[in-house]
Amino acid sequence: MDVDSEHTFYKVCREEEIQENEGKLVHAGTKKLALFLVEGQYYCIQNFCPHAGGFLALGPVEGFIVRCPRHAWGFDMRSGACKTNPRYEANCYPVKTQDGEIWVGLPNSTDPL
Ligand code: FES
Incomplete structure (x- = not known):
């Protein structure tokens, strides 16, 4: 765990x-997240689709868009x-990397605003 003023980073x-252009389910604290590698950059979004809970980590990747496997909605x-x-x-x-490890930051504040 690594903490800065805004986030707590989890390895x-x-x-x-x-793999490039594939999603990977990862865990940071108690959260399940979808991690992607596209054009050499890492991206991380929530795993549970905000529509109806499909697993975004399992969706096909088209450029910077991942399609939810349940109803095919696209998320950037x-x-x-x-x-x-x-x-x-x-x-x-x-997302940040250090010594071959990938770290994802969760916000320190849980304030919904
Ligand atoms: S659950 Fe993801 S598009 Fe419906």
Whole structure:
């Protein structure tokens, strides 16, 4: 665990454990998250689809869009924006690497505002 002023970072896996253009389910604290590697950059969003709970880590990746395996809604892994229904959005989490390990940051504040 590594803490800065805004996030607590959790080590989630090693870099060789994730394949380009595929999702990987990871755990940070008590949260289940979907980690992606696209064009050499890591992205992390919530695993449970905000529509009806599909597992985004299992969805096909098309560029920076991951499609939910349940109803195929597309989410931009860079922003969390839903491309299918703009009223929905997935939470995004910062990712950093150190010594071959991948770390994901959860916000220190749980204030919903
Ligand atoms: S549960 Fe993800 S699009 Fe419906």
